[in-house]
Amino acid sequence: MTNRELVRLLADRGDGAVVADFAVFGGRVLAVRVDARGSRLLDLADAADVTERVRRVRADLQIASNELIPAPLHAVAAASLTTGLRRLDDLLVRPLAAEGDLYVAARDPLIALPWSSFPSRRGLRTAVNSHVARGRAVDGDGRAPRVLAVAGPGVQHADREALDVAGGWEHGTALTGADASTDAVRRALEDHDVVHLAAHGRHDADNPLFACIELADGPLFAHELDGLHLPRSVVVLSACEVGGVTPGLGGEVLGLTSVLLRLGARAVIASVAPLPDVVAADIMPRLHAELRASDDPEGALALALADVAEPVPLVCFSSVAGLASG
CATH class of the missing domain: 3.30.420 (Nucleotidyltransferase; domain 5)
Known part of the structure; x- marks a missing residue:
């Protein structure tokens, strides 16, 4: 480019x-x-x-x-x-x-x-x-999005958050309890247009490909996603600081968000600092309401945070819309 x-x-x-x-x-x-x-x-x-x-x-x-x-x-x-x-x-x-x-x-x-x-x-x-990347050329294909919301263990309001998010979409499904497994989430990433993960997570600064989200049967690591092909999806990481990144050789930035973008996600909304469970449970339904109305992840996050009094460390990681690949 x-x-x-x-x-x-x-x-x-x-x-x-x-x-x-x-x-x-x-x-x-x-x-x-x-x-x-x-x-x-x-x-x-x-x-x-x-x-x-x-x-x-x-x-x-x-x-x-x-x-x-x-x-x-x-x-x-x-x-x-x-x-x-x-x-x-x-x-x-x-x-x-x-x-x-x-x-x-x-x-x-x-x-x-x-x-x-x-x-x-x-x-x-x-x-x-981390760079000026090529983004999506056009938005949507007219069909109702397939949406999955996942509740991980140990998050106080995760079940309510996942059910509220899934219930707001025409084709929304929620995974809670033992159903919210690592295999289920890996499969969902390949065939859902929006994936919302209300789960604790962590970014490993020393080993960024070991950044993970905690699910019912254990952690799902960034390196375990290698080989997936995401369908230009929007991934929402409603988790603790999994938007963290680590600089690599040549200025490349490594972490869970960079892995998801490389695998085909058109946007990853993630937190770059700890996000209190109660704040996530309040903001996420509003974020999805805006996303349903617009299919615009950057705009949806901006509107969801517009009237929030305290700073919220959620960031939309994405590319220049309209600057298409190929």
Whole structure:
């Protein structure tokens, strides 16, 4: 893909979308900003300062999501998180002047930020990936989507969440209890248009292909999905921090989300920090209501989070819609 090809696509779309490809060079955070009129290089901020601010935001997200933290400490962390996100927004996002759709290409540590929670992105479609990837050319084929919602063990509201999600779709099925097995989920990923996983999970920074989600009969690891062919599906990982990623050789980003995208998912909505069960149970039915209405995962997440008071670390990992493969 060339810069000229990307500019032509954005011009044909005519919706004011912006693509921002971030990099660190010479101790500075830079971004190549591309829109319908062309591209330009932006020198945004000191890299060490940004890295420290990202570290603080991620630490605040950890504390703010812990329901056992005393209320005064939670309030301090929440205030610090709000301040940190506002400052990073001023440094990284507002200079992009993206008033509509924003496609972010970023690597460590920026890809681990809750991009949809930046103040200037509230209610706006935001997509994140590790590179400027080719996305879907057209949306949908007119048939009702096949939807599966899975409840994993140890999640307080998982059964209710899975039943609520599945019940909202014409062809929705819920797997709970012993039925929510690793084999059932692997099979479902290949023949469902939307798969929602209300399950605990973890990202292994040292061994990213051992990122996993916990199911009734044990963990389903990222490497166990190799060989599957996903049908341009939307996968929602309503789980703890399974949106985490680890940088690999050559800047490649590894983790469960990158595996799912490589296998064919057109979007993966996942959390880049711990997501409290009660927050997931509240937001997910709204997310699916928007997704049913629009078949637009980026837009559905933006609308589901638009009126949520506290930052929610859910991110839509996807590619530039309209920039088709082949």
